[in-house]
Amino acid sequence: MMGRGGGLAGDPYRTATAMISGGQCDTALPILVCLARQGPGYEMALHDAGVCHGRQGDEDLQQDAWLRAASAGWGASQAALAQHYFDAGDMEAAAVWAGIYQRNLRERSLGLNRLQPAVLNAAARLDDESRAAVQGRVEQFRSYPLTAELTGPDCLRVIGRPDVSGPRPGGGRRGPGRSAGAAQAGGGA
Structure with missing residues (x-):
């Protein structure tokens, strides 16, 4: 799957998901x-990295x-965290992430x-005080974009140079005329 110059042939995200499968x-x-380090628009790559960390037995990196x-x-x-906490018996954390997920407009x-x-109704297992605390945390939740990180030669070898105007795994595109460096410095799309 390696192309000339060390970059992956074709779309690195598609290549990675085929590898996962x-x-x-x-x-x-x-x-x-490396894709997730590109910042906003690469949330799906970060999620899938978590899946792989879990498959490799590193729960801390998965959760991170x-x-x-x-x-x-x-x-x-959000749904994965709700399920994870539910399975671990932490109904309060499960209810928080289930509530946040239920308010996700994209979904x-x-x-x-x-x-x-059962996960959607995790809050029903809590007492009144805990349910109120969960509701407060859900209402206070505000998403914030991923932070683009500087990448080095290791990422260049793995993903090549991302196409500045091409599709991104999360569906976004960088604005026309913006270089990858400018997009990273400015926080992405």
Whole structure:
């Protein structure tokens, strides 16, 4: 899959997701991490990096990736965190992320529902005081964009040079006439 100059042939994100589907998270992970470092618009890559971290048994890195993507408004990560906390028996944290997910306009506008009914109703298992605290945290939640990070030669070898105006995994595009460096310095799209 390597192209000339060390970059991946074709779309690095598509290549990474094919690797994940083929059980090659160890190979996909560096691609996903480098893509996520590009900042806004790469929340999906960060979420998938979390999936791979989990498959490799690193729950801390999984949660970190999902938390960062969820905080940037990525619904799949919000739902994944709600499920994770539900499975761990932390109904308050599960209820917070389920509530945040339920308010995700992108997910709602697409008609998506990634949560099982039990997770959606995690708040029902809480006492009145805890439910009120959860509701307050959900109402106070504000997403903030991923921060673009400087990448070095390792990422250049793995993903090549991203096309400045081409599609991004999260569906966004950089504005016309903006270089990748300007987009990173200015916080992305």
